Amino acid sequence: MSDKDIQxxxxxxxxxxxxxxxxxxxxxxxxxxxxxxxxxxxxxxxxPAQEAIKALV
Numbered sequence: 750m751s752d753k754d755i756q757x758x759x760x761x762x763x764x765x766x767x768x769x770x771x772x773x774x775x776x777x778x779x780x781x782x783x784x785x786x787x788x789x790x791x792x793x794x795x796x797p798a799q800e801a802i803k804a805l806v
Contacts, residue, residue, distance in 0.1 A: 774798050
């Protein structure tokens with residue numbers, strides 16, 4: 750694979766993961782569920798999926 754092919758593949762992979770993440774958050778928000786996030790200091794927090802969706806925008 751050329752560098753261009755690798756770059757295109759990486760971009761498609763990133764787009765697909767972004768779509769999957771958004772769909773997962775929307776499904777969790779629909780059911781009023783939380784997600785678990787880890788901050789840079791290592792602390793773990795539960796955040797409502799609806800708030801996570803707002804942070805994506």
